[in-house]
Amino acid sequence: MSGEFALIDRYFSRPSARAVLGVGDDCALLQSAPGMQLAISTDMLVVGRHFFADADPRLLGHKSLAVNLSDLAACGARPLAFTLALSLPQVDAPWLQAFSEGLLALADAHQCELIGGDTTRGPLTICITVLGEVPADGGRLPVPTSALLRSGAQPGDDVYASGSLGDAALALRALQGTLSLPEPLLVQARQRLEAPQPRVALGQALRPLASACADISDGVVGDLGHILARSGCGARLDASRLLPLLATRQHFAGGPAQFDATYGPDLALQCVLAGGDDYELVFCAAPAQREAIDALAQTLALPLTRIATIEAAPGLRLVDAQGEPLQATFASFDHFMP
Numbered sequence: 001m002s003g004e005f006a007l008i009d010r011y012f013s014r015p016s017a018r019a020v021l022g023v024g025d026d027c028a029l030l031q032s033a034p035g036m037q038l039a040i041s042t043d044m045l046v047v048g049r050h051f052f053a054d055a056d057p058r059l060l061g062h063k064s065l066a067v068n069l070s071d072l073a074a075c076g077a078r079p080l081a082f083t084l085a086l087s088l089p090q091v092d093a094p095w096l097q098a099f100s101e102g103l104l105a106l107a108d109a110h111q112c113e114l115i116g117g118d119t120t121r122g123p124l125t126i127c128i129t130v131l132g133e134v135p136a137d138g139g140r141l142p143v144p145t146s147a148l149l150r151s152g153a154q155p156g157d158d159v160y161a162s163g164s165l166g167d168a169a170l171a172l173r174a175l176q177g178t179l180s181l182p183e184p185l186l187v188q189a190r191q192r193l194e195a196p197q198p199r200v201a202l203g204q205a206l207r208p209l210a211s212a213c214a215d216i217s218d219g220v221v222g223d224l225g226h227i228l229a230r231s232g233c234g235a236r237l238d239a240s241r242l243l244p245l246l247a248t249r250q251h252f253a254g255g256p257a258q259f260d261a262t263y264g265p266d267l268a269l270q271c272v273l274a275g276g277d278d279y280e281l282v283f284c285a286a287p288a289q290r291e292a293i294d295a296l297a298q299t300l301a302l303p304l305t306r307i308a309t310i311e312a313a314p315g316l317r318l319v320d321a322q323g324e325p326l327q328a329t330f331a332s333f334d335h336f337m338p
Contacts, residue, residue: 007091007119011100018080018113032080032133037145039132041071047124052175057095059194060126061102066198067217068130069110070279073203074215076148077132079112085129087122110200134207148206148213148283153231157211157284159308160293161220162202166246166268168193169219169275179263181248189248196279202304205296206283213283219274221330224282224308225316231284237308240321242272245305273318273330284310 032038045064047053065082072079084103088096107114112130135146153159171189174181181189199215206213212231214223220242228234244250249268252259260268285293290306297304311317318326 007096008117011096012084012114012117014104014114016113016115018111035136036133037136037147038080039072039075039077039134039147040129041068042127042129043067043071044125044127053124056194057098058102061099061104062106062195064126064128065103065106065112065130066196067279068128069106069112069198069200070196070215070217070281072130072132073199074148074213074281075132075134076146076203076207076210076213077134078204079110079200080131080133081113081115082107082128082130083115084117085125085127086117086119087125088119089122089124110198146207148203148210150212150214150227150230152210153212153227153233153284153310154286155233155310155312157286157310158290158306159224159235159237159282159284159310160304161216161242161245161280161282161307162199162302162304163197163278163280164192164245164247164303165216165220165242165278165280166271166275167248168196168277169271170246170248170267172275172277179267182253185248185251188251192247193277196277198279199281199302202281202296202300202302205300206281206285209289209292209296210283210285213281216276216278216280216282218276219278219330220282220307221273221316221318222276227282227284228310228314228316231310232314234311234313234315234317235308236311236317236319238321238323239269239273239318239326241305241307243268245303246272269326270330282307 045051045067051060068082069079104114136144137146167189170181171186171193173179174186174189203213212227214226216223224235224237243256246268249256249259293304318330320326
């Protein structure tokens with residue numbers, strides 16, 4: 001194999017199924033159905049910043065697309081296609097084979113077609129732009145769309161989080177050497193870090209139920225904060241409802257109390273509130289939707305936990321099980337904060 005185009009042809013060229021024209025030309029051509037809107041999102045993963053240099057390439061391929069599909073899930077979109085821009089320090093055939101297998105397996109699972117992109121020589125960097133579609137006639141404000149937005153939360157709405165939270169952040173700490181986890185728990189937590197499952201089916205099912213939604217990439221505090229800022233309201237979050245969502249803490253030998261005794265009382269809260277890399281959904285819905293959301297959780301076999309209530313007063317208020325304000329400070333991940 002020699003050259004950029006041979007690399008693309010060997011690892012990333014596939015027959016087009018949805019695209020009018022896919023990989024191999026100057027532009028891809030994609031026909032969206034009448035009455036539909038395209039949902040578009042881009043994410044970049046940089047070695048040393050988002051993943052370790054020795055990351056399993058198959059899992060890295062999976063995660064590279066998963067983080068983008070999670071953005072589509074957050075707006076309730078159906079995946080259509082994606083482009084891949086890949087910077088490589090050198091051509092490593094076994095690495096590329098495993099990376100493309102992980103990437104394309106998740107793409108096939110969600111019928112999301114690779115339709116083009118770019119390759120270049122440089123530090124290992126992966127940039128994916130994903131396209132999805134949502135019906136145009138949902139009547140949501142301020143934009144006429146059926147897409148879930150961050151801006152629709154109303155005072156009185158319930159706030160939910162999907163799945164489990166905090167295990168990815170705990171695994172990262174263990175891999176960085178700042179704490180030690182028993183091997184079986186590290187394996188479990190590491191799976192959440194390296195192979196997140198985008199909640200695409202949940203996002204689409206929430207379109208008629210939720211008033212606002214975001215994916216949890218940087219931690220609940222920050223990502224719920226985006227909803228509050230866009231919706232012009234606040235929330236009261238009961239942190240005690242989040243603690244059971246840290247699976248590693250629940251499965252720790254001796255139980256949650258032993259976990260807290262081993263690592264300190266604040267670690268679990270730090271992971272679930274501000275850990276990031278969960279790629280679950282945080283969403284708001286009127287109390288009248290509780291029964292439908294409980295039924296959806298059963299249908300998807302996915303926990304949907306009520307964690308907070310939207311309030312008119314701006315700001316996020318973190319309280320304990322007794323309703324008392326938490327004294328600790330929790331800040332979500334930000335690439336440009338010290």
